[in-house]
Amino acid sequence: MAEADAKKETGDAGRSSSEDVKPTNLPDDAATSSSDDANTTNLPEKAVDAAPSNDEPEEEQHEYISGFRLAAVMGSITLCGFLMLLDMSILATAIPRITTEFHSLDDVGWYGAAYNLASAALQPLTGKVYTYFKAKWVFISCLFVFALGSLICGVATSSTMLIVGRAVAGMGTSGIQNGAFTIISNSIPLEKRPPLLGVLIGGSQLGIVIGPLLGGAITEYSTWRWCFYLNLPACAVVAAILVFVHIPERTIKVEHGLIKTVLSKLDLSGFALFAPAAIMFLLGLEYGGRTYPWRSATVIGLLVGSVATFVVFFVWEHRQGEIAMFPLKMIRKREVWTSMLAGSLMLGCLTFVPSYYMPIYFQSVKGVSPFTSGVYVLPSILSSVFFGIIAGFAVSKLGYYLPFVLLCGTTGAIGSGLLSTLSPSTTTGQWVGYQILVGVRGVGMQMPMLAIQAVVPQSQNSVAMALLVFAQTFGGAIFLTIAQSIFTDSLVSGLQAYTPTIDIERIVHAGASGFRDIISESDLPGVLLAYSDSIDKVMYLALASSVGIVAVGLGMGWHDIRKKEKPSPGAA
Template sequence: MADEKPNPDVDAGQVSDANTVNTTELSDKADAASGDAPLEEYKYISGIRLYTVTGAVTLVVFLMLLDMSIIGTAVPRITTEFQSLGDVGWYGAAYNLSSAALQPLTGKIYTYFKVKWSFLAFLAVFTLGSLICGVATSSSMLIGGRAIAGIGTSGLQNGGLTIITNSVPLEKRPALIGILMGISQLGIVIGPLLGGAITQYSTWRWCFYINLPAAAVVAVLLVMIDIPERPGKVEHSVLRTVLSKLDLSGFALFAPAAIMLLLGLEYGGRSHPWNSATVIGLLVGSVVTFIVFFFWEGRQGDDAMFPLGMIKRREVWTSLVTTMMIMGAVVLVNAFYLPIYFQSVKGVSPFTSGVYVLPNILSSLVFSVVSGLLVTKLGYYIPWVLGSSALAAIACGLLSTLSVDTSTGEWVGYQLILGARGAAMQMPLLAVQAVLPQAQISVGMALVIFTNTFGGAIFLTVAQTIFTNSLRSHIEQYVPTIDIEQVLAAGASGIREVVSEADLPGVLRAYSDSVDHVFYLLVAASVCGFVAGWGMGWNDLRKKKLAPLGGAEA
């Protein structure tokens, strides 16, 4: 190949400023081996088809995030109807466990199966789970429906991103991914508002029924549009693909390891003491199973569900660390503890607390979309990662000063600064797309999304431990005569019903100080994201072109 003359008419294999490869020869070899169409026949979509596809997948990811948060305000009515107060934890855990356990496998599924039909299959499973939740006649049936819906959501975000990846060239993806990530984040804040309104004025079952018509519309739109497949994709029989390509042995090790870890973190300090045999057994079992899993993955090489060679790349592992710190920690933990501050310290309703966090969400949406558009124009994503991480650290530091007397102007301003983290939301996804071969992009994006989900579960557990321990110690310090267990049982929105006027200032101060301690954790996470961001690679997306089979790297 070194003796051949470059083909000036083919630039699809150009992957750097100074080097080119003969993509004609590579394509011919790939075609001879697999029967796929030559690279030049690969066509992206544009115009109304592209807008329709982007809108459809954005709506699905929005529904997925909405489904995570909408149930919160409906839980009291559900527990009353089913007399199931002890099952509250499982309404969220069943959803998150099934979703997190399957996410890495979805990268393999999108690599070897048709993208559109795989996405529609996950959407169908999510819709089935929503339907079961809506018609549930018992708490157990509701939990089962949540688990099925979680299985469906495991492939929706990765699938939506893969569809966009296949639909437009790399240099045009930042703007579309920014729109998807920014708008879909509105589902988190709208969830509690919509759930409260539905539960109050209709029935909690519509919190799940609303997914059905929206999913039907998306399915019809996508069925009518041809979604491009990555070039060089080899078609095999379903049975052969399942047995030889999906690394089911790795999944059989990973799923129980992930579930044991998440259950151990879920139980620890809540339903079971941290030193209980149940929690210790789950955590130790998880560590041992993970060791066996990574040993197996090392033997599988590039066919592994977690290709270790991919993860060892600096650009990839730093992207995973960055998304864990910014998305898993800063975004998710903020979504939980800012409403706690507003409902407890400021004494507002759940609905009003959702309104109060709108500056954060809307600012994040603006930063996400604008950064995506500017990356498309300027090419580089690292400045946005570094800038947003730095501003997130400053904002979390400012939010750690929240007190009983903090003015509206202050907490609004702090949240507007915090919204800068929206500029970093899609950058780890772009970083792995910029450095990985085309055939590995779906797996790489699945790892980023999994790290986000898994990291969020871990950081929420750490934040909960910090908050609870701090609240106990501060209540003992400020109001030593009060019944701490009664205050904790009342929850953030019910403390004024169980605390006397004389004791209330001390309890409110304890809540405020405890929320502040959670933001110390987020300052540290933001700094870690800033440091990791330097390793994500100074790649100009405008100069990255598609290589056939993902193997033509200069």
Template structure:
């Protein structure tokens, strides 16, 4: 029902639109008539809906996988005694996705969309299987990394498929609808995860992907997904794979991203920030990234991510804005359940129910903002609105305490959900409106890289802030307790290892620690307002895709 509401009526009448000689899509009917009659056609009717339904369900499963674990984290830490690994449950997934993002753009450019998409989806399902069968925290982290590798090509591939299956003037509404529906996975994840954790086992948070994914894979196998860009034979690409995909560039890029995240993960927890390990990782990341930039410059337009693409204003501004807005969502989704379960002593399912106010408001504003963009044509106002609400709601959330009235925390979550729903798809819409079709695969990969790596870094930083604050708060409020024992007991298990006299102090320490995380989230929301101003004040109802490289920073 959400899908039908989100897609405008015009799509029912969508006609075949030819491509121009430059593989770009004419922006209006007059140009369509002049484009010629011998170009590839777009799918319509049942074929169109089959492709869109398959891509949307896959995107939903991927988004669900990023948040469904959040309400299960306290139980997982209790079972594996692994509170200090909390950041890795999200970061392993995000890091693997980020490291592979640039490569996925090249893969979709060189190989057929359909089978490339199915290959990434199979890898995602394998990771879910490993997570569900995990017997240790380490195995769970490995499974999350494998799932992240598969997920690296799903959203990028889905958006690239939409660009090949939908004309430019209809694409913003379809893209917004797909992303709006897929966001349900993010906001419903805590509720579904809480239900599995409370009434069955947290392992079903991962197993749920298998039966649904199997049905979707069968549908995709029989779906027709057009490739509007002429591609070489797969055998020819494989014979010269290192050149076609710029594997040397990938080998340089991936370690830089991995070293950066490892430094952030280890710093302040396993090693001191001034330790040789952390400093070495940071220096290694910087040096490797510098070498990668030099290699990119040498490769020119054949590079993993051409510098000419990175310099486009619409590319870097939308990428940074997407990173900031998605970071507010992911950090909130992971730490609000910790507040409810550790501070308010809520069960996983109840903490998911508590988040319904955020879920409903986010869904409503995601749908409403899509219709408003269709009517007004402008994207930036809704992006600014999203950033302002994210900052305000996060600032208010940072005032939560063990005794915050229900009305206040419900209201604050409604504000946050409204902002996130209004803005999450806007940077992607701006990117699609500002580029040619031939440029989209690599540009979308860059945007998704910023989102994946950026949110991974922010989750690690959030976890560092949380743990460091928790240690200092415990030392100040309950100086006689064993801090390491409390942390190892987990976010819900600590109630079993502290006395009744010390319990209020430990609960307050957890509350204050979550509050500090929302200081960071407030800053991210505010910064997104500034970066959104550079995405381009254009009316997408009239905008024609610019020539490649015409818009520089």
């Protein structure tokens, strides 16, 4: 007994390799994972690959924050999440003015693609960075890169410079969202996280609806450059707050041996394979059916090259084991891969698709301005925020997240099905009610994070959150590309059926808010029907994703996230 106690004390002080001590009070898989991590550690004394994971004694001894410090941290990271989604949506109403100034209509797709490509490609790597370095400083560094990209966009003198700035900003965002989840995990016990995750996700989603409104106002009354400049003071405020707030760490971090850690622990070889594979895949989706036909050598070459590189990447990751950028042992857990799929469907399809195409419905079919269309999608966004916060408090009391995932998928299917019936004659009460039903999706948005955090050792939490965010971002790019193909093909078919005598290419090129200026009153009803039918078909995709949420959500498991009572010393 004395020898065991001595070993435990030595391990707690960080002066002995964890090879000699197998963690106790852990599930078998967590204990094995922790032991495997220790065996691969070659860092100096305090640079440990994996600290003790989510065992109960460690959970009780860990330092948490509350009161003003917690409010400051939550306010800061929520503002960052808001800025990320704002930056994605604010550009929509500024693009016409930008293309006019730079004569760059052909570059429009790159303004969003450069941002998404850089963000998606770097997310798994930033997850590894959060594992070995202090979360606060990694988060601030990512925030600085995002601000630098915004500054480059603001002072851009050409379309190429703007695209470079968007790519730099995307690199910064790759570590902001998963960093926010990591900071919450470090600062708050698992059973108290749901309400705050609801606030974080709901506050971030406000950026989707405010973006077009703010972008339209800025572009109309000032210059589009302020769409990017406004990120700078916000980032400065967040950085200033975080610098002076102590954020606890759940794992022992690197204090020296920086270069050795970067070279040996961040799986840079894996990143060198993963980044081009992801970029080729997203480029293939971006080009397909737009810049090049789907059957073109360019698109097929990008997609085939992507698949081949991904195969090599996963072979390498299998060889790397626990230090891999994509730890396959962790991903093989049913709760992890089903949560990644569910999160991708919730955010990438059920959230993004209605958010992008409902404004098109209002501007094209209802004939309202971009600003008014932003107001009209408020029922969906605000209800999502409301239900997300309510679900956060409810799951803290109930303890189980699966019912909320199933509710998200069920109401999403009903709401998306109703949105697929939109027509020029749909009343205000109808489209408001339909959007509120879709907005109930908020009850499930945070549940994939909780499901993963409930089964993954704390030492792997940063990597797990990065993989979830990557799945959501990657899924968003895929689903929006599919939605665009559905919309474009359906619109052309609808115009051919309803208005066969007009110049279809001219109508499509005029855009959702410009076609009314180039067609006659007699042709208008047919064009409106073509637009509404096309949006209806896009909503079928959201309906299918909702059914998918229910199907894969069942695999997320029944785990009680409430704090367990510690057994009394006299218990057997």
